[in-house]
Amino acid sequence: MREIATRLIRNPLGVAGLALISFALFLAVAGPFLAPYDPTQFHVRARLQGPSAAFWLGTDQFGRDIFSRILWGARSTIVFGLTATMLGTTFGMCIGLVSGYVGGRADEIVMRLIDAKMAIPNLLFTLLILTVLGGNATNAVIAVAIAFTPSMARITRSVVLSERTRDYVNAARARGESSAYIMFREILPNVAAPVIVESSIRVAFAVMLGATLSYLGLGVQPPSPDWGLMIAEARSFLQRSAWLALWPGLSIAVVAIGFNLFGDGLRDALNPRVGEA
Amino acid sequence: MNAGVGNPGGSSGLCIEGLGIAYQTAAGQRQALSNVSLTIRRGEILALVGESGSGKSTLAYAILRYLPPEAVALSGSIEFDGRDLLRLDDAGLRDLRGSRIGVVYQDPSTALNPTMALGEQLLESVRRQQPSIARAEAVARAEALLRRVQLGDANAIMARFPHQVSGGEKQRVMIAMAIAGSPSLLIFDEPTSALDATTAAEIVDLIKDVQAEYSTAVLYITHDLASVATIADRVGVIYAGTIVEEGAAEAVLRLPRHPYTRALLNSVPNPFRAGQRRRFELQHAAQAAGARAAGGCKYRWRCPAAIEVCAQEPTLEPVGADQRVACHRATEKGLDLRSAVTRATFAPRTAVDTSQALLSLRNFAVMHGRRAGISGFFGGRDSRVAAVDGVDLDLYAGRTLGLVGESGCGKSSLARAIVGLLPSGGDVVFDGQPVPPGAWRAHSFRRDVQIIFQHPDQALNPRMRIGESLKRPLKLYQANADVSLDHRVAEMLERVHLSASYARRFPHQLSGGEKQRVAIARAFAVNPRLVICDEITSGLDVSVQASIINLLSDLQDALGTSLLFITHDLNLVQHFADEIAVMYLGRIMEMRPASAGTLPPYHPYSEALLSAAPVPDPDVQSRRVRLSGAIGPRSFSTVGCRFTARCPRKIGEVCDARAPTLEGEGGHRIACHIPRSELASIPPIWQVHGKLETGTNSKQLISARNETLNQA
C-alpha cells in the first residue's frame, strides 16, 4: 500500500488530481465557515451583479451572493458523489464477488439482469427511479447508487474470474479452506484495489450525474445552494448575466477533473506497466 | 575453427567492440551491458548463453538498434558489413532491418499480427526486398519460402491467421520471414523456449539447415546451455552484462574455465547421470548489495573461489586453443568450487515394499470444460472433453515418480484431479483407503496430500504476508497450542533455507526461486505423506531449478515423503526420480524405472522425447527421431493408440484399431503393439562418437569427465 502511495505521489496526474480533490474536500468541510454571506439571504438592491469587492463572484437574480452559494454547494456535491459511489461500489462488489466465485446458474441469472440494466442508459435509469421515489437529494443518491451497482458488480466479477484461476486460490481450495474464507480473505483483498480504482473514477460521473439531476429538478430542491440547481435557476437570466452559469459550471468541472485525474493516477500507480503518460 | 582469437575476421560478419549500454531510470543509470566484445563470422553460429536479466536480449536488440528510449549507448561500436550500426540514421537502419539482418523471436504467438493473414505478413517481407515485383511473382516467392521452412501446404498456410496454426508452424513462418531478404546476419532470440521439446528439436534442425544453405552469421540467444552443444559453433556466456567466457563450443563445453560457466553446466540436468540421484552443483546465492555494484568481477559476489584480486575487473584473456575467459583464477590447477553442501550426497535408496502403494490410480479419468448452462438454450453446447483417461499409476512411500509430457497432455489435470480441484472418475486408493469419486476429499486426505503449482508469482496470495500464508495449513491441520505459530513459521522457513525475517515480507519482495521455496515450505508444513509438484521449476533459471531440486530431495530424505513430480523436461526427472511415467494425450505410454537409464527399449514417443532433449556434451551424438504433425485433441484416434497419428514406428492397422496396454516386467512397462524384443533391439538414442561404441561405456566416460571437470 505504501508503495502505491509513493507511486501515486510520483505520478503527475495523481498529484494534480489529489491537489484538486483536497481543495474540494477542504471547501466541503470549511466552505460554510468561510462563506461571507448566508447563501439564502436576498440582497434585493444588488441583483444580477457581476464580480465586485462586496460580492466576489457576483449575485444572482434574487441578489444572493454567488460565492457563498458556491462554497456551500461544494459540500452537497462532494457528499453526493462520494456517498452514491460508495454505496454502489459496496453493493456491486458483494454481488460481483459472490456471483463470480459461485458461478453456475446463479451467476448466469445475475449477469443477464445486469446486462438488462446496462441496456438502460444511467440518466434514463435514474430518471425512472426518481419518477417513482420523488425527486430529492436523498433519493437521487439512492438512484445513482442503484445505477452504478451493476457496472461495479460486472467489474468485480471479471476481476474475480481471473483471480479465481490463480494458483493461490487453487492452493487454498486444495488445502480445504471454506468458500467464505476463500472469497473474503483470499480473493477480496486482491479484488478491492482494482475495483476501488474504477470507483474513484466513477465519483466524477456521480458528481456530473447528480448535477444533471438537480438541473432537471429531480435532485437537490430549491432553495438549497447546489451547483446544478444554480444553473437551472439562472436559465432565464443568462443573457443578462453569464456569471450565473459560469461559476457553478466551472466548479462542477473542477471537481470532476479532480476525480478523473486522481482515478487515472491511482490506476497507473496500481499497474505500473500502463504507467507512462 | 582455430583462427586467431579476437580477430574480426575480415569485413563480413558482425564485430562488436567494447559495447556498453545503460538504462536511464529514476534512480540513476543502470548498467545493462559493459565492455562487450564479440565477433561472429559468416557461416558461423554463436550461441549467447545467459540467465534472465543477464543482458542477452539487450545485446540482440542493440544490434538492431531497437531499444527503448531510456537506453543509452555509452561506449563501443557494432560493426556490420563495414558500417558502425550505432552511427546509422533512420533510413540506413530501415535498409538493414529485414534485408541484411533477419530476426526470429521468442514467442511466435505474440510476434505475428493477429489480424493479418500469415501470407500477407510474409508478402510484406518479400515485397520489401523487391518493391516492384508483381503480386503473382511475390506469392510464388512466398510459397517457395514456406516450402523452404518445410511447411508443406504452403498455399493453405498463406490464407490462415496466426491463431489457426500451431506454435511450431508460426515459428517456421517467422523463420521464412527472416530469411526472405537472404540476410547476412540472423538473430534468434530464444526461438524455442515457448515450444514443446519435440517441436523445439525440429526448429533447431531447421535453423541449422537454413544457416548452412545461406551461410549467414547467426546469433543464437538462449538460456539453455544444454542446447548449445547441438547448435553452436561458438558460445559466449554472459553474466550481469559482461561476457565471462567465449570460445569454440566444443572447447567451452568440454572444459569450461569460468566458475560461472562451470556452475551453469553443473546445474543442467545431464541424462547420463540418470538414476544416480546426484546432487546438482549449487551456485551460491548472490549477496544482493553487491550484485550490480560497479567495478571488479561481477561474479565475485557469488563465486566460491573469489579472492582479493577479484575486486579488480578481469579482462577476457585467451586460454587454450580457442577460448577466452574473464577470470583471474581461470588457469589455476585443482581449484575446487564445490562447497561442503554440494559435496554431500543423498541418502542411498533402499529396496521398496511394492506390495502396497501409497497412492494408486486405476482407470483414472478427468473431464474438462463446462456443461452447457442457460446458454445451451441459445446454442451453447456441452464442451466437456476427457483430458485424462484410463490412467493406472502406483506411487510408493518415500519414492519419487516423475510424470513427463508435453503441454496439453493432461499431466496438470491429473495433478489437480487427485487433490480434488477437478472432478475425476475411476478408482483412487490412498494409503489403503478408497477415495470417493468427484471433488470431495476427506480432512485427513487434504492434510496428507499437498500440491505445489507452477507459477511462483501466483502461488502465494499477493496481499498476504509470507508468515500469514504459512500459518494457514497449521491453523487448519495442527491445533497444537504448545508451540507458538510464529515459532513454527520460523522453523518452516529455515527448512527451506530462508531467514525468519521473510515472514514479514510480501510475495512481490521475493524472487521467483524464493517464492517457490515458500510454497514448498507451506506444502511440507504439516508433514504430508505425498507432495505433488506441478511443473514447479519450469519458470525458473537452471541454477535456481537445481537448488530447488536439491531442496526437495533433502526434504524427501529427511521426512520420507513421496513425490509426484510433473514436468515437461525429461532430462530433469531422469536426474532424480526413481520411476518415470511418460504421458501423451491423456494416457500413460511408458513406465520406466530410472535405473533403465537412457537405454532401450523405449516407447516410440519416449524415443522421440529423448531424441529432442539436448545433451550438454559435444561428444554425445543423439539419433534424430522427429515426429510429424502437431499435438492436438483432434489428432488422436478414439479407439486406437493415442500416438498413432504421429508415430514414426507405426506398424499397421492394429495401431488404429486397438489401444495397447502397459505391459512388461521389472517395473518397465510399455504400451505399444510392437513386440518388446523388437523395441529392445533398436539402437540407443545417445552415443558417444569416436571414442567408445557401446552405451554402457559411454556412461562411464561421462562420469569420469564430470570428475575431471571439478578438478581441472
Next chain:
Amino acid sequence: MSAAYLLKRLGSAILILWLVSFLVFFITQILPGNAAVMILGEFATKETLLALESELRLNDPWWHQYLRWLRGIVTLDWGVSMRDHVPVMPAVMLAFGRSMTLAALSLVLVVTISIPLGVFAALNRGRCGDFAVGTLGYIGVSIPEFVIATLLIVALARPELGWFPAGGYEPVQAGLWQWLRHFILPVLALTIVLIAHIARQVRSEMVDVLRTDYIRTAVLKGLKPWQVLLHHALPNAMLPTITVVALDIGYLIGGVIVVEEVFAFPGLGRLLIFAVQNRDLPMIQAAAVVLATLYATTSLLSDLLYAYFDRRIVYA
C-alpha cells in the same frame, strides 16, 4: 462469424430486451406500491384514486398487469397519454425521429474527429501534441452536457449576434439551413464529451498496440513507419474502439435527453422529461422502452461488427 453465432447473439439480445421491459415496468408500476398515488399525487381524493385504480386495473395481480402491458408494447398499442389524452405511439415516434437525427449527426462528428485525434496523440506520446489532447480530454470528459449547452447558449446564441437560435426546432420544409441551424448547438454540446472520451480510449488502445511484439516484428522487417501504422497498428487498435463507441452510445442517449431539455428541442428526451414532470406513466414507459431498445440494438450491432472484423476468435 457463423450463422450460429448470429442466432445466439440475436437470442440473447431478445432476452435482454425482454428483461429490460420487465425492469421498466417493475420500476414504474410495481415498485411504487400504488401507481395511482404516484400519478395523482399525495393529495388526491379517495374517489379519484379508486376510479383511476379501476381504470388502470391496478388491483389485478402484477403479472396480469405486466402481460397486458407487454402485449400492448409488442403490438404497438402504447396507450393514451394521461395528460394530453392523445395516443402515445405517434407522439413518441415523431419525437424519436428528431432525436435520432440529432444523435446520428453527433455520432458521425464524434467518430470523424476523435479517432484521428487519439491516433495523433498516441504517435506523439510524451510530446506537446499528446499533452494538449490529454489536457483537453480531461476537461472535455469532466463537464456535464447541460453545462456545455448552457455555456454555448451564452456564448453563441446571443440575440444581438443572431448566429444561432437559443433553442427550438424547425422542420426541413422551412429550408435546409433553417433546419440545420437548430441542430448545430445541440450537436456541439453532445459531441465535446464524447470526442474527449473516445479520443482518450483510442490513444490508450493505440499506445498498447504500439508496444506489442508484432509491431516490433513489423518495424524490424524494415517497413516504413506509415506501413507499420496503416497495416499493423490501426487495424488492431480499431477493433476495441468499436466496443468503446458502442458503450458511449448509452452515454449519448443520456446526453440527448439533457441537451434537448436545455435547447427546448422537441425530441424524445424532452418528451420524456415532460412526461416525468407530469407523471404521465404510459408516455414514460414507452419512451424508456424505445430508448433502451435503441441502445440494446446498437450494442448488438457493435458485437456483430466486432465479430466480423476479429480474426482471432472463432465465433461459434
